[in-house]
Amino acid sequence: MAESGGSGGQWAILSILVENRPGILFKVTHLFRSRNFNIDSISVGVTEDPDVSRMTITTYGDERQVAQVVKQLDKMIDTIEVRHLDEHKTVYRELVLFKIRLGSAKDSMEINKLAGAYGAKVHDARKDSIMVELAAAPDQVRAFEELAAPFGITETARTGIAALQRSGS
Amino acid sequence: MSRLDDGAGKMIGAEALMRALRKEGTRQVFGLPGGANLPMYDELYKSDIRHILVRHEQSAAHMADGFGRVSRKPGVCFATSGPGATNVLTGIATAQADSAPMVAVTGQVPVSMIGRDAFQESDIIGMANPVVKYAFQPRSAAEIPGAVRKGFYIAETGRPGPVLLDIPKDVQQNEAEMEFPDEFKIRGYHPWTDPDIASVEKALGMILSSQRPIILAGGGTIISMAFSELQAVAEALMMPVVTTFKGKGSFPENHPLSLGPIGMHGHAEANRLMTEADCVLAVGTRFSDRSVGTFEEFEKRLKIIHMDVDPAEIGKNQRTSVAVVGDVRASLRVMVKMLASRAARGDGGEWLGHVREVKRYWKENLKIHPGEMSAARILRKLRSALPPEAVVTTEVGQHQMWASLFYDVIQPGTFFSSTGLGTMGWGFPAAIGAKVARPGVPVVDIAGDGSFNMTENSLATSVLEDIPVIVFLVNNFTLGMVAQWQRTFYDRRMIGVDQKHCPDYVKLARSYGAQGLRAQSLDELGAAVKEALSSEVATVIDIPIDPEEDVLPFVAPGTPLKDMILPS
Numbered sequence: 001m002a003e004s005g006g007s008g009g010q011w012a013i014l015s016i017l018v019e020n021r022p023g024i025l026f027k028v029t030h031l032f033r034s035r036n037f038n039i040d041s042i043s044v045g046v047t048e049d050p051d052v053s054r055m056t057i058t059t060y061g062d063e064r065q066v067a068q069v070v071k072q073l074d075k076m077i078d079t080i081e082v083r084h085l086d087e088h089k090t091v092y093r094e095l096v097l098f099k100i101r102l103g104s105a106k107d108s109m110e111i112n113k114l115a116g117a118y119g120a121k122v123h124d125a126r127k128d129s130i131m132v133e134l135a136a137a138p139d140q141v142r143a144f145e146e147l148a149a150p151f152g153i154t155e156t157a158r159t160g161i162a163a164l165q166r167s168g169s
Numbered sequence: 170m171s172r173l174d175d176g177a178g179k180m181i182g183a184e185a186l187m188r189a190l191r192k193e194g195t196r197q198v199f200g201l202p203g204g205a206n207l208p209m210y211d212e213l214y215k216s217d218i219r220h221i222l223v224r225h226e227q228s229a230a231h232m233a234d235g236f237g238r239v240s241r242k243p244g245v246c247f248a249t250s251g252p253g254a255t256n257v258l259t260g261i262a263t264a265q266a267d268s269a270p271m272v273a274v275t276g277q278v279p280v281s282m283i284g285r286d287a288f289q290e291s292d293i294i295g296m297a298n299p300v301v302k303y304a305f306q307p308r309s310a311a312e313i314p315g316a317v318r319k320g321f322y323i324a325e326t327g328r329p330g331p332v333l334l335d336i337p338k339d340v341q342q343n344e345a346e347m348e349f350p351d352e353f354k355i356r357g358y359h360p361w362t363d364p365d366i367a368s369v370e371k372a373l374g375m376i377l378s379s380q381r382p383i384i385l386a387g388g389g390t391i392i393s394m395a396f397s398e399l400q401a402v403a404e405a406l407m408m409p410v411v412t413t414f415k416g417k418g419s420f421p422e423n424h425p426l427s428l429g430p431i432g433m434h435g436h437a438e439a440n441r442l443m444t445e446a447d448c449v450l451a452v453g454t455r456f457s458d459r460s461v462g463t464f465e466e467f468e469k470r471l472k473i474i475h476m477d478v479d480p481a482e483i484g485k486n487q488r489t490s491v492a493v494v495g496d497v498r499a500s501l502r503v504m505v506k507m508l509a510s511r512a513a514r515g516d517g518g519e520w521l522g523h524v525r526e527v528k529r530y531w532k533e534n535l536k537i538h539p540g541e542m543s544a545a546r547i548l549r550k551l552r553s554a555l556p557p558e559a560v561v562t563t564e565v566g567q568h569q570m571w572a573s574l575f576y577d578v579i580q581p582g583t584f585f586s587s588t589g590l591g592t593m594g595w596g597f598p599a600a601i602g603a604k605v606a607r608p609g610v611p612v613v614d615i616a617g618d619g620s621f622n623m624t625e626n627s628l629a630t631s632v633l634e635d636i637p638v639i640v641f642l643v644n645n646f647t648l649g650m651v652a653q654w655q656r657t658f659y660d661r662r663m664i665g666v667d668q669k670h671c672p673d674y675v676k677l678a679r680s681y682g683a684q685g686l687r688a689q690s691l692d693e694l695g696a697a698v699k700e701a702l703s704s705e706v707a708t709v710i711d712i713p714i715d716p717e718e719d720v721l722p723f724v725a726p727g728t729p730l731k732d733m734i735l736p737s
Contacts, residue, residue: 019357027298034299064484071481077303077323080357 011040012066013058013092013163016073017081020046020053024078028055031076037061037069041094043160052080056163089166095135095159098145101152102128111151118144129154177348182310183208183341185349186274187216189317192349195245197221197605198274199232203249205289206276208341210247221605221634224626226253228598230260231624234269234331235562235602238585241394243270243324243332244602250276251289254335255296259592261331262300266589267415268392270329272320279339280308293335302330306337310345319353327360328479329392362480364495369503372450372474372491376406379448379472381520384408385431387460388415388588389453389477389497396581398501399452400424405508407517408450409524411439413460415588416453418578428528429577432460433724434570438531440722440730442524448472453497455479456486457589458726466729476500536736538718541691544568544643547712548575550691551613551641554698558583559611560603564596564620567649570720572615594623600638601631611702613639618668619648628681631707639701640678640709645716646670653719678709687711 018024025044032039040058047054059069066084073082102108111130115122120134134144138161145153180188186209190198197219202210213220223229226248233244248257254275264271278287294304303323305316313336320332376382384403390396390412399419403410403426410420411431420427429436431443443449449471454460461467468487475483476493483492493500517524537545548571555561557579563569563586578584585603587595600614614621621642631638652666678685684704688694694712701708721736 023294023298026295030299068481068485071483071485075479075481077355077358 008062009060010062010066011058011060013056013085013087013090013161014070014073015083015085015163015165016055016057016079017047018053018055019078019080020051021078024053025055027076027078028057028073031072032057032059032069035069035072037065041158041160043162056161058161083165085163085165090163091166092137092161092163093135094138094141094161095133096141097157098132098134098148098153099155100130100132100148101154102126102130103151107151111148114144114147120144177346179344179346181208181212181342181344182307182313182336183212184215185310185313185345185347186317186336186341187212187218188347189314189349190245191216191218193317193321194242198245198247199223199229199236199602200247201226201229201249201253202247203253203276203289205250205278205338206247206253206274206341208338209274209276209336213247221630221636223598224629225624226256227260227594228624228627228630230257230271230273231263231592231595231598232602232605232627232630233271233273234260234264234267234595235585235599236606237264237270237329237602238267238599239560239603240606241270241325241392243272243321245272245274248273248275249289250278250293251291253289254291254293258293258297258300261297261333263587263590263592263595264331265300265302267587268328268330268388270324271331272317272324272334273331274334274336276341277306277335277337280337281339283337293333297333300331301333304333304335306335307340308337310340310343311347313340314347314349315353318350319355322353323355323358328389360478362478362495364476364493364500364503366503368491368493369500369507372476372493373504373507375472375474375491376408376448376450381446382406382408382448382450383443383446384410385413385443385449385451385454386410386416386419387413387452387454388419390416390419391582393453393478393496393498394582395452395498395501396420398498398505401505402450402501402508405505407521409442409521411435411443413454413457413588414573414586417573417586418581418584421579421581422577423579425525428524430573431730432462433726434573434720434722435724435730435733436531436574437535437722437733437735438528440724440733441527441531444729444731446471448474450474450476452476452501453478455482458486461487462724462728462730462732466731538715538736540715542689542712542714544571544714544718544720545575546691547643547694547714548572548615550694551615551698552576554695554702555611555613559613560585560600560607561613561615562586562596562600562603563615564617565591565593566617566620567645567653567718567720568615568617568620568643570650571643574720576615593620595620597621597624597638597640598627598630600640601627601636604636604638611639613641616640616642617649618642618644618646618674621674622668625677628678628683628707628709632682637705637707639698640707641698642674642709642711643714644674644711645714645718647716649716650720652716656719657723657725674709674711678707682706684708685711687713689713
């Protein structure tokens with residue numbers, strides 16, 4: 001996640017614990033909009049405490065901008081904890097479904113081989129297309145996507161990144 | 170169970186609302202009834218809380234805001250659902266922009282009707298969320314007491330702000346076993362932080378090692394009532410004090426160390442010396458663009474020490490050398506204690522000599538508009554006619570900036586304005602709210618004709634509710650600030666600014682049963698203010714002035730403070 005998407009900026013993954021109540025997702029996403037920030041990916045789900053949800057948001061900005069959005073999130077009354085995750089101490093996973101075009105039987109074999117190499121599962125294999133389910137770190141997902149692109153990716157669905165910092169860090 | 174008993178028991182939601190408000194110390198609500206808040210009004214009828222009827226819900230919110238800023242306890246306003254609720258939104262946004270404590274209570278269509286585009290339904294929670302500190306919609310009657318308790322707590326603690334309670338009609342009507350909790354927990358809200366002693370120590374060291382230190386006091390200084398602490402620090406370190414516009418009057422403006430507000434229409438000496446300073450102790454300010462000119466130029470060569478209760482303000486607009494997060498009064502107190510145990514800075518040295526020189530120069534050389542009824546002359550006249558404890562509010566526009574330039578605040582915390590959102594029409598209803606909070610002192614709205622037009626029907630409230638305030642109407646028959654920009658930046662292509670002498674404000678005031686006076690000379694003005702001060706009803710003093718008078722000095726938007734335009 002370290003690569004730069006523009007001058008002076010960086011990707012940042014924020015892990016936010018919020019009260020599990022209706023309308024909170026709206027408030028959090030609205031805060032990004034009103035502070036002129038873009039959300040690249042978002043995943044939301046309830047935690048081990050049913051009153052608390054975790055949002056994992058990927059955004060982009062320079063250090064000062066990211067620090068500012070963290071503070072604004074922290075200030076929200078419905079947020080319980082906001083963390084800017086340290087990429088070296090965090091496990092990131094994203095689940096992606098790809099539908100890939102198959103030109104020939106050889107394509108099918110190669111996609112299956114590629115899926116195997118990345119630990120991906122294959123679903124709905126047909127003569128002219130195949131669906132691949134990949135759950136991996138974001139850089140692995142990108143690498144797979146690049147290798148699969150020449151075959152023709154016709155549809156993609158992503159869950160957004162889920163992340164947890166390792167214990168003791 | 171008696172009506173004044175705040176104890177638990179079975180009752181309907183609306184009664185629980187009144188009891189909970191009473192428990193918070195609410196003595197009056199500003200509001201206007203409608204279909205969806207009738208149950209609340211029925212309970213208001215039975216309660217000893219005073220109702221102050223407005224003629225537009227926006228004014229109810231501004232009155233609650235004015236009350237809140239002066240009393241530092243949340244003002245309460247009531248409005249019905251739909252248009253009643255959307256009308257209070259501007260007032261809520263104004264309070265949010267200026268960190269004013271307020272609790273707005275709106276009626277809502279019954280729960281079963283929500284989402285069906287019912288008559289007078291509006292998703293006010295959705296609309297208000299970006300401009301409130303917090304918004305609640307209790308979905309059952311039993312939630313009401315807790316929502317009120319939390320609402321007041323959130324509105325008045327930390328950096329204050331408006332809270333919205335949107336209560337569906339059936340939730341007001343339903344009966345429930347009520348408990349009125351004192352204790353509650355909000356996991357994600359920690360309004361107070363104790364100032365970090367080491368940071369204050371570092372800040373002090375930075376000030377002492379700088380050559381040209383200055384204090385910039387913002388609105389937070391007034392909110393936390395840090396007046397004596399601010400003065401103690403300024404005097405011990407012999408530092409000159411500039412303020413933001415919102416911080417105007419956080420420091421007595423007749424004090425030798427006072428330079429007045431900086432910014433777009435700041436005092437010439439304040440803007441000059443702010444630009445020359447090498448270290449600023451910024452207290453309770455968000456470094457608004459209107460105050461600093463351009464962010465980049467402002468922070469050049471300047472060490473910034475930033476004290477603020479809101480950690481999100483640190484580094485938002487300006488790079489900070491030292492940050493002290495916490496209530497600014499507590500932070501300044503720590504600094505005062507540190508200063509008591511070491512030698513004072515003495516006479517302020519060369520820098521203070523220079524400050525005095527610059528201040529003297531501008532006092533003698535700032536040109537003011539010619540004519541007897543120039544803004545400077547009429548506002549100085551007002552100052553001399555009012556006691557130091559008089560509370561002043563303003564509307565928004567040229568008169569507001571003239572007030573900033575020419576009306577000196579002597580007693581700290583007696584000047585209030587819509588500085589953040591810049592809401593025309595705020596000053597008059599806010600003055601009414603302020604008068605309710607401080608009935609024993611004169612309250613004056615320094616107004617312009619354009620702004621006064623927006624909420625002038627509050628004259629009915631002022632007269633009928635016996636809340637006599639003074640409207641000091643600086644009347645140039647023009648939307649003057651826009652006219653000034655059209656003269657300055659649009660080559661005098663004047664459009665949409667001429668009010669064409671309509672209405673006649675003396676007759677308007679009299680038609681409401683208020684006193685209407687016109688002052689066309691300084692002598693008439695002095696007499697009119699005197700008459701207004703002894704009047705038992707509201708007074709509008711119409712003061713015709715030259716429509717061509719500009720507000721100067723002027724720092725054009727997007728330019729640094731050093732490039733201010735001066736009167737020629």
